[in-house]
Amino acid sequence: MYRDDFLQAKLNERKAQDAFRVLRLQEGKADFCSNDYLGITHRQLLKENGLSTGSTGSRLLAGNWPIMETVEKEIAAFHQAEAALLFNSGYDANLGLLSSVPQKGDTIIYDQLSHASIRDGIRLSFAQAFSFAHNDLADLEKKIQAATGNIFIVTESVFSMDGDICPLKELVAIAKQYHAHLIIDEAHATGVIGAQGEGLVQATQTQEAIFARVHTFGKAVGCHGAVVLGSNQLRDYLINFARSLIYSTALSPAAVGAIQQAYQLFPSMHTERTVLQQWIKQLTSAKLKYPLMPSTTAIQPLLVPGNQEARALAKQLQKAGLDVRPILYPTVPKGGERLRIVLHAFNTQAEINQLIQVLS
Template sequence: MSKVLLKLAQKLADREAQGNLRQLKTAAGLTDFCSNDYLGLARSDKLKKLIREELEKQEHWTVGATGSRLLSGNTALTEDLEKQIAMYHQAEAALLYNSGYVANVGLLSAVPQRGDTIFYDEASHASIKDGIRLSFAKAYPFRHNSLEDLRQKLKHAAGQVFVVVESVYSMDGDKAPLQELVEVCQEPEAALIVDEAHAVGLYGPKGEGLTTALGLDKEVFARVLTYGKAMGCHGAAIVGPAILRDFLINFSRSFIYTTALPAHDVLALQCAYHLLPHLHEERAQVQKLADYLYKELNNAAHIRCTPQHSVILSVFVHDAQQLKPLALALQNEGFDIRPVMSPTVPKGTERLRLIVHTFNTQQEIDGLVQAIKRHT
């Protein structure tokens, strides 16, 4: 074995010894308490039918996009969808990206310049942190949802200031204090960037996201919308001022140098947006089920879970080494539950991450809670 392969093997062995080795798994036939398909759109027959009907109307669509947007991959269909997205989210303009990860990397590596300062919530996605690493700006984390820590750090900022948060955080399901953040950002004229990955579809009058639900669209510099979660599709968009869109087209490397989304993905998003305003019952149902799960978990004195915030709940155990056997036991009882280990979360905060969906039932939740009680 070559030296490089020996090094890689040793790194894998170290991770396995720590109990954190990642492996790919399938989950056929299990009850879904794991995926981000909050509203069930990824499995929706109505959405599938709409997509098929729209595809049949397209006379000259290609299977692949054939190139980047700046070469052969741009279409009127894509530009029409971007206009629809901008209008839906009450923004001047929108720009499609191939995923939420790609969007965050493309935005944060391009917009903050050398001499600028970025402050980001320490609980932010890996994609936010990776985009910041590629920026020439200086960057500092602040304590999760701590306005006071952010205020103190803003005193030492230089250049244009950017503050980056998620509206709903992916592990604990808690919300950023967006109204207060807008106020904190006013005095230093900091540009607030909000990742709405886990809020789009679930919050707002038509599922526009938490920023719209709070009436803060005009106060936020840019929003990242991810479509692989509640929207049940693929891709992402950055919405904000029209000049931001023009800037990203010219300077965002993850947009410039990648093949565009194909027509099928664009049409799927168009159809999902057609359904989204009418999913009031689904939004209410998933929150009702999340409330029920939280109540049932808290009826067991020995189960420790995150405070009730959203459709995302985390269950903690005393010893992180117990998490994988616990998840396996729950899977063997028919529940698709996954452990979240370090380094995805900091050491000491490993957990089972539970996701509630509109297609889950109270009976399934009862069965899950009883199974957790039996194995903890």
């Protein structure tokens, strides 16, 4: 057996912090943890499409299939963008976009609660970068005033751990004032926010003011992959400089076919979005033992400070047949430990009632 004992010290640190991560199966419990907001995956609404399960290479070599360019045009049209470029995942999209576009001498200013993929893309950039306090417009302006070069403001429309929404119209106004470029990650808004699930940018009719949007497909859209929306010039730039695109085997035609099916399906899922809002209203109006963080989305974080306390309450819910997962330090700051309750259109009234009963 290979001697890799040098890894054990860091693993022991995690265990001492009661923050050791393990992989777990769902085990047939009521789903209150997945990002399958509309139930496209739960109900297996996407069918086998008979397309190739392998793309055979990078899109710059043998991996560029006709269906890819067709679907990119369809997605761009739906999202009212000039152009679209598919990536293998939201992580790859953020990594490719943020590592390649901002240059040395430029400045990236990002919300401090931005996803790890945004942070990692920024780490790979040669631009200087500063975070601003979460959704704090005054702090953002303060950071902008010290910026140099091209300025990029990066945030999420719906935040994955807090469930709250960015003040997009105000961000657009600030970006215009300082000639900054807005990049919006719509991962948790796609399929859910807007009359057709088009996302927060189009719901607020700000698409003309956004430099780049990232939509991902592994959540409400029910499949896999992501897309960057922007100008034709941005698409050309990413094809030439985004390493996560250039040096990755492309999505398979079967995967892209599933994306195409999903985009034909989720815009008309009005009933599911209505049911989701009904469950959100019922949970947020209930009197619970621990406080819910302010959120009007399907992500409803219940603050349970302390890793041990959050784990204990999660285990209590698991025993009741409810699959709710704790989010622990260091994923969130100390004191910000929580249960990340995720509501779905396919949850039943009985499941919602049981959830509220246990949490009360």
